[in-house]
Amino acid sequence: MFYLFTKKIVSDFQIIILAFACVILLGGILLMLPVSSAAGLWTPLSEALFTSTSAVCVTGLVVHDTMTYWSIFGKTVILLLIQ
Structure with a gap:
């Protein structure tokens, strides 16, 4: 019998780490925007x-x-x- 999805490419642990990294990156991008600072200036990436x-x-x-x-x-x- 042939199974198309027998081998997992990404493990569960890698999915959790990738999700953490994506949330952190998205939050960083949103905090960089001028609308995020009270002065209306771009926040440095770091x-x-x-x-x-x-x-x-x-x-x-x-x-x-x-x-x-x-x-x-x-x-x-x-x-x-x-949250």
Whole structure:
């Protein structure tokens, strides 16, 4: 008997790691946008990715003060990343 999908290309562990990476990358991209900062400026990639990674992993480390630097949209993105 011939099975088309007998061999798994990606393991379950790799799917979890890939999902984490995708969520962190998407959060970083959203936090880079000018709408995310209160001043309306672009956030550097390193700072946006650091904040996104910290929120997803629930570390609590921040580069900028969350209350003053991020706009309502940015705070919402961070809140969703924490969830």
